[in-house]
Amino acid sequence: MNIKTTVIKFQSIIALFILCVVLALLSDKFLTPENGWNIMRQISINVCISVGMTLVILTRGIDLSVGSILAFSGAVAAGLLKYGIDIPSLNLYIGFTVFGAILGGILVGGGLGLFNGWMITRFKVPPFVATLAMLTIARGATMLWTGGFPITGLGEHFAFIGTGWFLGMPMPVWITIIVVAIAVIVTRSTKFGRYVYAIGGNESAARLSGLNINKIKIWVYALAGILAAVGGIILTSRLDSAQPNAGFSYELDSIAAVVIGGTSLSGGRGSIMGTVQGALIIGVLNSGLVLLNVSPFWQQIIKGFVILIAVILDRVNHPNED
């Protein structure tokens, strides 16, 4: 009994460990510091998005728009930084510093998330539909803003966010650790965090006990938008370029990380650290398969089965949920 519960509790860590041992045995290049940093840097964007996705899924929602919001926020930040805002009719030109441009991108991401939350609570649009609509709206807005062309040449100050090192660690990893730390504290030790779990566990009970459910939900979707924007800014900075098709299908990677990390799609159960482990498993697998030069056809099949196995394990351990 004790051993069984321990195994269940740490199943993603155990899976991650086994995966790492196998890859280390198959390739002597896997367990190197450089490869470790590569993997950490590569998953940082997915972790940022997935933290927001975890909050959303904990309330029994879903957010399909994160990839598009990521692209739009990144493009807005890049555009503000490179071109500023020019309004010839008022004879007005506003230039942006790196900090201002980043803030602009994050505000846009938060705004779109807020809009998602408003649609879902005020008009009772199901989260799947509301965020599906936002997926195309934000993608279209990205096309409109960029004209279909990448915005490149953003300068070395902006590039520092995605490519720089600080105290021996890459900047994207620092940002991700800070995001994760805040999210862990919020979910574990604040009222807001408990309310998020309460809504996903039993929404009517939460409502009857006097929680302002709409307000909490709006905040959750706004946070998901803000975190997507953070991911978008890291990506834009890493590439030194805001690509109009950036973040395509990132929502799926993110949902996969959340699910592999043991968060229940029916809400109320899961954790931020689980999601981080889920993202690590995906990142390690991605890097390992390339390292072993596995054919691209097989890579997709293998990843699909990993998701299935994770969910089957979860089902076996929690048979009573629908």
Add this chain to the structure above:
Amino acid sequence: MGRRFFSDVVKFITPIILAMILLGCVRKDGNAPKKIAVVISTLNNPWFVVLGESAAQKARDLGYETTIFDSQNNTAKEAEHFENLIAAGYSAVLFNPTDAEGSVSNVNRAKQAGIPTFCMDREVNSLEGPVTQIISDSFSGCVDLGQYFVRQMNKKGKYVELLGLVGDNNTWNRSKGFHSVVDHFPDLKMVAQQSADFDRNKAMEVLESVLQSNPDIDAVFCGNDAMAMGAYQALVSAGKADSVMVFGFDGTEDVMNAIKNKKIMATAMQSPKFMAQTAAELADKYLKGERNMDRKMPITVEVVTQDNISEFDAYGSEN
């Protein structure tokens, strides 16, 4: 009162609508401009945006009304566009197909409705359907690029190939053209062949991982320019940008600048502007009665290197 008001409005509006319909019919037979549809496989990539906009611009210059349709890389979406444009009475279609097989039925449907189709860049597997196909010859372009690659590598060394989307015709046309040359040299070893989905970020991440297992590569051959830029960035952060040669394909602005600055070795210039403008001109001639046209017009893909870069503009010259 409300109902009375409503019926008054109807009485007032109905003759106007009738008049508009009648006048509309008269105008259409008169001197209203004909409409040309531009159907593009995807606008999610600057190269295709240039293709679409050049075609639309040229058609407008020739006196037609034009609309651009985005098929979003989806053959079903493309079929809807064709249904709509047949219903809306367009006179011709400048067409960049999503799929060589899947798009054939769309072309045939337009043909049955009496609307001629002119393919740009990509072909459909049908000689009878489209009036003409102006095709970018990816295979031969990569043969030329492969020959340049062999010369630059001095016939020996290790290289990595980054493929595009593995389900895409162009990915394999390019890869096969390249290998048809390079595979004849046993000392040129491909140490990894991975897909990066034509995507800049994916290419960077894949090459970062590849460099872990193969730190001593001499070159990277990429199936498009976005991946070449991503690969170059991975090499910069690994401190190998000076010792590893990068080859792309497309001729986008980013890569043309990088070649000028000696960062990237070479790319293959496909000329979207030239292909699009040729298609628009042929459509114009066809609509004015000319029928004598080649079924296929392969457009040469030229290798752009650090030596001849001054002769080229990004996205190809105007015609």
